[in-house]
Each structure stands twice: as C-alpha cells, then as structure tokens.
Amino acid sequence: xxxxxxxxxxxxxxxxxxxxxxxxxxxxxxxxxxxxxxxxxxxxxxxxxxxxxxxxxxxxxxxxxxxxxxxxxxxxxxxxxxxxxxxxxxxxxxxxxxxxxxxxxxxxxxxxxxxxxxxxxxxxxxxxxxxxxxxxxxxxxxxxxxxxxxxxxxxxxxxxxx
Numbered sequence: 001x002x003x004x005x006x007x008x009x010x011x012x013x014x015x016x017x018x019x020x021x022x023x024x025x026x027x028x029x030x031x032x033x034x035x036x037x038x039x040x041x042x043x044x045x046x047x048x049x050x051x052x053x054x055x056x057x058x059x060x061x062x063x064x065x066x067x068x069x070x071x072x073x074x075x076x077x078x079x080x081x082x083x084x085x086x087x088x089x090x091x092x093x094x095x096x097x098x099x100x101x102x103x104x105x106x107x108x109x110x111x112x113x114x115x116x117x118x119x120x121x122x123x124x125x126x127x128x129x130x131x132x133x134x135x136x137x138x139x140x141x142x143x144x145x146x147x148x149x150x151x152x153x154x155x156x157x158x159x160x161x162x
Contacts, residue, residue: 001020001021001022002020002021002022002063002064002153002156003018003019003020003029003060003061003062003063003064004018004019004020004021004062004063004064004065004066004149004152004153004156005017005018005056005057005060005062005064005065005066005093005098005149006018006019006066006067006145006146006147006148006149006150006151006152007053007065007066007067007068007089007145007148008067008068008141008142008144008145008148009049009067009068009082009085009086009088009089010082010085010141011036011042011045011046011049011081011082011084011085012035012036012038012045013033013034013035013139013141014033014034014035014049014052014053014085014089014141015031015032015033015139015140015141015142015143015144015145016031016032016033016034016053016056016142016145017030017031017137017142017143017145017146017147017148017149018030018031018056018060018062018149019131019146019149019150019153021153026130026131026150026153027131028131028132028133028146029060030060031137031142031145031146032056032142033139033141033142034048034049034052034053034056036048036049042081042084045085046084046085046087046088047088049085049088049089050088050089050091050092053088053089053092053093054092054095054096057092057093057096057098058096062098063098064098064099064101064152064156065090065093065098065099065100065101066100066101066102066103066148066149066151066152067086067089067090067093067100067101067102067103067148068086068102068103068104068105068108068144068148069102069103069104069105069107070082070083070086071105101152101155103148103151103152103155107151108123108144108147108148108151109122109123109147111147111150111151111154111155112126112127112130112147112150112151113126120140120143120144123143123144123147124136124140124143127143127146127147127150130150131146131150
C-alpha cells in the first residue's frame, strides 16, 4: 500500500493532495492549501510553507512525495520565488525521510488526461472521473496537487509493474 502526497508549490498558496492505493486501485484521501498571509515577508511565507507541509506529512503519513518540477516563467523573479517555495516543501519531505519525485506540468496533464496540453478544466474533470470526486476542490492549487499525486501513482505502476 502506498500513500502519495502531491504538492503544487506557490509562495502565495501551496496546494497538497493525498491519494492512497494498492496495485491499480487509487483513492482520494485528503487535500487542502497552505496560504500564508500576503502581508508576511517572503521569508515568513517560506517558513509557513515548510511548517505547513511538515504538519501535513505528520498528519497524513505519506510514503511518497511528488511535486511539480520547476516552471520557467518569462519573469525571472517569479521563477526564483516559485523555486524557493518548492525548496521549502522539498526540505520538509526530505527531513521526514520521504522520497521525492518531480514531474513537469506537461507530464502531469498527460498522465491524468492523456493530453499534455490539457487545460485546468480538463484535468479537474478527469480527476472527478478517476477518483469519484463530487464536487472537485474549488481551489486549482488543490486540484493540481491531486493531479501530481495521481501522476506519480500512474508512474509508480509503470516502475513496479503493478
């Protein structure tokens, strides 16, 4: 049995989603967001992201940690800030001894919808179908995190021949 924590990092809002499975069966467990106050400094937001992911790991006890790979923006500052949020989340996972796996946005969309260029509504629709989610989470950060976890579940099956 595996428990995959998917994380969609962001400095303003970091989404997380946990799925569990055994063989080909994957089930939704929980999801949410960590949303530091915009009035906090960049460093305080990073601390809150780290502490939030650390708390989620303690509560949900994942066996795998999957996160969206670096996304390059036209704005170098945005890329840097996103990288810092990723680093805070990855640090929480590695200090907890959980293996970390990274997937590009295109790879996640391909795994969930069969189309690497799918839009967010298509991803949300497929998650609802795959996991029986009704309703789907309102926040895209949550939906994206669940999709990242599902992507890892599908990739894991390929590796282990499940």
